[in-house]
Amino acid sequence: MNDKIVQKNTMKKEIMKLIREVEKKHNINIIWAIESGSRAWGFASEDSDYDIRCMHIGKLDDYLGLEPLPQQVNFTTEVLDLESWDIRKFAELTLKSNPQIAEWLRSPIIYIDSPIKKQFKKYFDEGCSLEFLKQHYIRMAKQNYHKYMGIGMSHSCKKYLYVLRGIACAIYIEKEKKLPPLPYKEVIAYLPDYLKDFFEKCVIQKNTTEKAEILADERVSHFIEKSLNQNFNKVDTRFKKTDELNKYLIETIKNS
16 A cells, blocks of 8 residues: 555544544534545645535524524634534525535535535536526635735745636536536636646646745746626526425425
């Protein structure tokens, strides 16, 4: 067994241990847990944190009494960052086509799986506003670009990846009329070849450290600025499966 597999197994044990400790401390049941961020996207560095995202639930009485369960639980160590949302908060944000939920439900790295996660993904896919999510990816790319990539000969590989991935996700939604997958290779296929090559160079350089930089590229900058220079109309974010999700939420809490 090679070192990477040993490290992966060791980290999973540490993550599961942390999940059980959080459950005990807050008297909750974490029903599913995934990895988010750069590890889920496929371009983590050797020094990247583990971003563990979860959904938790309590007993029926916890939702009826004067002291409800915490809507959000956070716990961090040197390398582990755990965040768990109560099922009600998760459902409420699902109704808003929340971008974090869109990605959490698609993570290819799963620590704890559950039929509840699969059902939420089904409702989200059928009910969310794709236009809202497309606009979100462009706005986040624009924010990162203008905040971190101003004047200079070189820029952060990490920020380039965030910006270009956001643009690629928006293009994917526009062309495929569905939410993009998380692994970066599947979405950057929608970028021009020279951008795919630049993206891969950034991944290679970032692989060793989060602080890696790369020389600015005029063609890349031109593409980014052109992609971000667009006006959006106000979009209808009404969720299309509100009644179905509400019934499912009630049934799930009753049966917890």
